[in-house]
Amino acid sequence: MLMNADLSLHAAVTPHQYQWIASPQPGVERVMLDRVGGENGRATSVVRYAPHSWFPRHQHPAGEEILVLSGTFSEGDTHYPAGWYLRNPPGSSHQPSSAEGAVIFVKLRQMQRGESRPVRIDTRDVSRWTVRNGRECCPLFSDDIEHVYLERIPAGATVFGGPVEGAEMLVVEGSLRERAQEYELGSWVRLPTGAYPDLVAGRFGACVYLKTGHLANPVSLECASC
Template sequence: MRVNADFTQRVAVHFDQTAWVASPAAGVERKMLDRIGEEVARATTIVRFAPGSAFSAHTHDGGEEYLVLDGVFQDETGDFPVGSYVRNPPTSSHTPSASKGATILVKLHQFDPKDRTEVRRSINGGGDIDLFKDAHEDVQVQCWAAGEQIELDAGKGLEVFVLEGSFIETGEEFGVWDWLRLPPGSRSTAIAGEGGARVWIKSGHLSGMI
């Protein structure tokens, strides 16, 4: 399966314009942002867990990072409420579930194979947050003031996911849970909406994809 798999191209996915697709696990649905592969895939996905749903135990050979957007996500290590950011490095394993339901943004098989850093933290409380940085990638939460112009330098690729508010880029408006991917070597400008914007932004990680 290949979804938005040409990393030389700008890609925009709008949450309200994208259908949910059933996964192999009962009660678990997905909106695929990009994907290369079948069930074991390099993937960026919004995943919705119905109350009581779960995936079977599995190992993340290429690592996993996720941000809880709604509800409470769970595994053997505990409960992760809205605003939880988690990085499970390559070779880690777990059995994910959501007894009361949850929605997450998740990225799979995109880590440096040598990465063994675990991250578990909350993005709640507002403000800019540095979530993770190494030679391979830089992950942040940024707050943009109303009307602010932000230069998006995608020298090695960049993704922006809207958590709150909105912004406009190349004349296209992005609202809550919308996603933008800019290809390596490109630059662009975002203009925050009237209410500002709070975004999850990841850069530096796509140069090897083209």
Template sequence: MRINADFSQRVAVHFDDIPWVQSPAAGVERKMLDRIGEEVARATTIVRFAPGSSFSAHTHDGGEEYLVLDGVFQDETGDFPVGSYVRNPPTSRHAPAAADGAMILVKLHQFDPEDRQTVHVDTTEAQDPHLPLYSDPHEDVCLVNWAPGLEVSFTAEGGAELFVLEGSYQDGDETFGRWDWLRLPPGGQLDAKAGPDGARVWIKSGHLTEMGKN
């Protein structure tokens, strides 16, 4: 399976424009943003867990990174409510569930193979314009709060992904609202203007250099 698999191209996915797809686990549905592979895949996905749904225990050979968008996500290590940012490194294992339902943005099989660092950040209280979540020589992950009408321009030298958590922004003639996703290729340009209510945006950058050569 290949979805938005040409990393040399700009890709925009608007939450309301793509369908939910049933996963192998009962009560778990997905909106696939990009994907290379079948059930074990390099993938960026929005996953919705119905109340009481779960996945059986499994190992993430390529690592797992997620941000909780709604409800409470759970595994053996605890409960992760809205705003939780978590990185489970390669070789980590868990059995995810959501007793009361949850929705997450998750990225799979995209870690440095040598990474063994677990990260958990509660982003709910942070109102700083720029909240660092994770950084290493391969990538940078942060949460930004853009004031209403703020103009933001940058060149994504190593590529970038932007995911709107609250508010909206405009890039050219295209408006990105809640849970919309934009992927810029290496060297891609963003010329954004925050909407009337500002924008709260998760940004991952620098990680697409090798993919952009494909």
């Protein structure tokens, strides 16, 4: 299966375009944002767990990245309410579930082979936030290739101060606007290398999950299938 598979192209999915598709496990559905391959392919998705739904324990050969958007997501006996950010490195395993139901943003099989450190960050913890270039920022992960963080953008302010070498965003609060296009809460946007002076925060500002660097250095499908 191919869905927004060419990482060099602009891609966007707004909540009005969500198409919920049942997973192999009852009670778990997902919206495919980008995808290469089947159940074991490289994928970016919004995943919805119904109350008391679960997946059997399984491994992640090329890693998994998660941002909990609503409800509570659980791994075994450890529970992560909305706002938690998780990275399960290549070779890790878990048994995910949700007693109350949850919606999560997931990037699957997109980590570099050498990544080995699990990450657990509560973005609701004010001590995690700092000011960078005049904006509030919550760093989530950074290495020689990719940089991941949450950023709060004031109303009407441009998202990027200059050209970028590609970026991926998920709107977690407020909205973004690009000329006549509005990206409301829950919108996912992928931008190829270029300048985006018309991309600004909406009238009430925005908080976005933002990842840069990875589009210029994508994980190969050979690595993703290892």
